[in-house]
Amino acid sequence: MIEIIERGWAGHFCASSQCRFRRNTLLVDKEQGISVIVSTVGCMYLRGELMQIGAHRHYETMTFVAAQDGEYIDADVSLELPYQAGLLMTKENMANIDNLANDMHQRVLAEVCENINNGFISMQIKELRELKDTEDCY
Numbered sequence: 001m002i003e004i005i006e007r008g009w010a011g012h013f014c015a016s017s018q019c020r021f022r023r024n025t026l027l028v029d030k031e032q033g034i035s036v037i038v039s040t041v042g043c044m045y046l047r048g049e050l051m052q053i054g055a056h057r058h059y060e061t062m063t064f065v066a067a068q069d070g071e072y073i074d075a076d077v078s079l080e081l082p083y084q085a086g087l088l089m090t091k092e093n094m095a096n097i098d099n100l101a102n103d104m105h106q107r108v109l110a111e112v113c114e115n116i117n118n119g120f121i122s123m124q125i126k127e128l129r130e131l132k133d134t135e136d137c138y
Helices: 094-117 120-136
Strands: 003-007 019-029 034-046 049-051 059-069 072-087
Touching: 019 059, 019 094, 034 072, 034 094, 034 120, 059 094, 059 120, 072 094, 072 120, 094 120
Parallel strands: none
Antiparallel strands: 003 019, 019 034, 034 049, 034 059, 059 072
16 A cells, blocks of 8 residues: 655755745655655746746656655655656646646556556666665776
8 A cells, every 4th residue: 555645845956046936745665665756846936937946847747766864754865766747838828837736646656656556666676776786886
């Protein structure tokens, strides 16, 4: 069974404090020993100007293996999972953009939960850790 914990801080992005939209969800499956962060940030303003946070997007959702860091369980950004999405603000969607970003986050959450339940994410995490261990040797 997956425990879903919504948290009140951004889960990734070094300029997240400039983002007006931040959503951070921790998924924990104690039975499999898996913890995953799904993080969405967006609507970043710098000096009063709306800025893209990446290539062709004002909002992004990214997914990471979670790691204990003191009292917190946060994203290990060196272990990024391949579940992500982006959203560009346009004149057509501007009035509803935060709802669209929330829907985007929910779609990624659903996909990640499905892949935790079917065991696929545990294999991905194992592969990522092995790859990271190999890279750390060089």
